[in-house]
Amino acid sequence: MSVEQWHSQRLTRVRELLGQQTSVQAILLSDLNDIRWLTGFTGSSGWLLITATDMWLFTDGRYTEQAHAQINAAGVAAHVIECRTQQSVFEALAHRLSKCSHIWFQSAHITFDVFQTLNTSLSADLVPAPALLGAIRRIKDAGEISLMSRACDIADRALAEVLPMLLSEPSEKNVRDQLDYLMRQLGADGPSYDTIVATGPINAARPHHYPTDTRIEEGHTLIIDVGALVNGYHSDMTRSYVIGEMNGEQVHAYEAVREAQAAGVALAGPGVATRDVDAMCRKVLHEAGLAEMFNHGTGHGVGLLIHEDPYLNSSSTAILQPGDVVTIEPGVYRGGFG
Known part of the structure; x- marks a missing residue:
């Protein structure tokens, strides 16, 4: 069309x-x-x-x-x-x-x-x-979904190119700048929002941390929250890493968040209440003993705005419909851990 x-x-x-x-x-x-x-x-x-x-x-x-x-x-x-x-x-x-x-x-x-x-x-x-x-x-039409798919692909490719530099102790700002540059080189109009790169036991515990000169070092947990903007349409992607070998606490948190996200994605679909998707993710993290460390909503709609209806949280009354484009992004954060 x-x-x-x-x-x-x-x-x-x-x-x-x-x-x-x-x-x-x-x-x-x-x-x-x-x-x-x-x-x-x-x-x-x-x-x-x-x-x-x-x-x-x-x-x-x-x-x-x-x-x-x-x-x-x-x-x-x-x-x-x-x-x-x-x-x-x-x-x-x-x-x-x-x-x-x-x-x-x-x-x-x-x-x-x-x-x-x-x-x-x-x-x-x-x-x-x-x-x-x-x-x-x-409710997004196929034209809008195509633009957002392209934005997702650009952010994915930019992140894949940046990953090797994480082992050379770059600063958060270095990684942010390279991601933003590569997304533009790959065809984006720019980043969807201020790219988040947060490393270590202090910064990575802040979901919307602003990148600093802090170096990414061995043993750090690392959060990268990045999206590309294409013809006004956004993508939104959060990835978690550990630099070097993971300790037991890091393995436990990483696996629990991955399981929570998978459960939320499996449940999401037309006719499902957004609050039920949120509750499913929280249930998994509760069973892992990490519920108190999940301090934000599970997700939100994406389109011409980076945050738009429907929202996936405990107070939402929205029902998912065909054509909704949403994020499902549970996370755990604790000062001193990341």
Whole structure:
């Protein structure tokens, strides 16, 4: 299927949701990730207005040429409207919404001040968009999965090239820099997030440690958390190593985490509650006597955001569906151990 067909299908899904409403006549999007998903537009300033038959992208003069090019490349039928100030955006919206009584807006993606100004600028009533709108982007199509698969492959290949240098006592920063360089050389736009390299009994006990000049030495546990970014889509991979021979405590922790992850992966599938996947991983680590060292959620969705719905943790009410892309990444961390 072509890029144009992917975007057409996405817009159809949004308009089908809008068509189920009797009182809401339009959707106003301010989340730039949603705008990119529907139109291909990657600028840092934009509003997207969608009705049953038309669509307008409002952006400033920095991005009008870019917007035209990206929308045309995506095969999207949308009008690009240049607006040099936020007030001019609201005036343009008011003109196009004069016959609408109610519109959906993304309440989580505008400030209260912007909401107040928008509310006074429009004659239509602003209605918070339902959660179903976010759920549409949560389910990935084959085009998105292809991009994430490519991002995973790039991160895998970069890590494979870096592994031999771990035995030469590089610093965490050295490894981070080489990974980021190689991912770009292999075709990524950059890293998905700040690459994590954490070594030793102190740093490796911190899941989101920021790389330092600390040397990777024999006997250290080592965490590398790395992902590649490809055309806006992320990958997310965490790997654990021990430099040199493993002691008994390290073997026990490593095998328990590997078993917990395998159990979570085996359970995950359509119709399964995300909290049950989390509980399965915790059950394995509890039986190994390591439950208290697992100090974060089991996983999360991945897509245009590195962390997005659905989340796999004890408080989640989400049910896995076909098209979900999620991580399953249990771990154990203890200061003085790693």
